[in-house]
Amino acid sequence: MMPFLLLAAVKALVILGILLVTLVYIQWVERKVIAHIQCRLGPFRVGPHGLLQPIADSLKLLTKEDLLPPHAHKFLFLLAPFLAVALALISIAVIPFGGDVEIFGVKTSIQLTDLNIGVLFVFAVTSLGVYAIALGGWASNNKYALFGGLRSAAQMISYELSLSLGVVGVLLLSGTLSLRQMVDAQAGYYWGFLPRWNIFQGPWPQAVGFLVYLTAAFAETNRIPFDLPEAETELVAGFHTEYSSMKFAMFFMAEYANMITVACLATVLFFGGWHPPLPESWGIHYLPVPLFWFGAGMLFYHGRGHPPGKQRLSMQVFGAIFFLLGAAFLLGPVRTLFAGPFWFAAKSGFFLFLYIWIRGTLPRFRYDQLMNFGWKILLPVGIANVLVTGLMVALFG
Amino acid sequence: MDLFLFLTFALIALGCAVNLVVQSHPISSALSLIGVMVSLAVLYLLLGAEFIAAIQVIVYAGAIMVLFLFVIMLLNAGVEERTRKSKLVRGLGLPLFAILLCQLAYLVYRHFRSAAPVQFGKFIGSTAQIGRALFRDYVLPFEVTSILILVAILGAVVLARKEVS
8 A cells, every 4th residue: 555655646746747847838838939930039038048937927927916806706716727727637647658667676657547437537527627717707707708708618518529529439449448558559560660550540540530639629728729718809818807816827727738638648549659650679769869969969050159148058058958868868778768758748749839830820710610610510520430430440340 | 435435425415415405696506516416426436337427527517517507607697586485385395305305214224224235346337338238238228319319409409590581
């Protein structure tokens, strides 16, 4: 009992730590990427290349006045942000980040807990997340906030169906609800090189299911182009108009935590979790070395002619860190321990980048377009995918 | 541990159920109902029926109650108006309620006294078994139910459609 509790506590702390750091820095990455898409520099003043900006922002939010609007429903107004953050952080518990590893003689898997209804657990928690937004909007006693809350309730109910339908095809292929077993079912390669990820897996590759899932996931996390609940041009700030200080920050955190969960789930369900894109016998686990060294080279190259000043050496310092990271992957134990999580992080990181990329590219839908698209296109496509997958599995599975 | 968890969540469910009736604002009542649903899900989980527990949360708490809340918010329903309680209700209601409870308790005691109490994990309700039961043993009732629901949906769509003049 005791070792189990200790192990669970250590794993929970490590995963929570990584999640919180990612949460904080995904915002920095987002601002930087959006800035570069729009030919700006983005945050640059606080720390080298604005790296301390998220910390400054958090401190600023902490010291802001915490307002309670008059005639607001006090209890629900306070409950909503807590609910948002709690539900957003819970679902990360069932995501498997890597295979079985052995550290200091303790065998464990890089995952907090493996439920045999893992997928359903994530969906159950996500489906409760809508309450935070709807109640926050309603309790604020503000017409814009109310409209934001109403919109989000309608939107999340509509797109939750498509989200689940996109995943049903994967469930049919793998025949389990446990996320770990799903990843295990995606091990191996066709013809020695094509990974058996669900997006390539026979008898019916889940490319359509993935597109349905991805689109619905954008709507479910209230991101552009589906961020109707907080459309600034129409609703001031939507459901969190009346929120300030840390309560606003909690809504903010919940949105990014949901993004991370959805990206991790896409990796697990469709892209083989921690399995590398090419067979291990090809030395694919050495790929992080040239990747990190390429990054280091780029940083050294661009840091060459930096004008003298406080930030003169920042590029070189980060280049050195990247070089060391790459060198660490030359060591056997590091490779066996971190190769799985590396591939997992690379795939999830790509989806997170996709979120930001699309935010910098697409305009917002109109409300009727959103509903029409969800019910008349996404849902039928999802159902058709389930039918075809079921038929193929019954015939050839 | 089982007993402790069972008692905790059974009490939460009961408390929320009482709160549902007592509250005067529809939103508070709806929230209490969500509390009942979620604690019921935990009770299912204690029995080992994890699939039912997850479906309970997804369908009842995550979909149906969101619709309830949506309608309450959309109609902006205000605080329930309390009429002056009639003397008949106050005089007869509570004793009758108590008698009903006693009857139920007596029946349960009489018929299920010898039944062994349910233990954690004794009831095996894995996803595969439920699927097999639904699509093999009870496939006809299952499909008939789905047609019934389809008819209900179509009826709602027809009723709600705007008349094209």
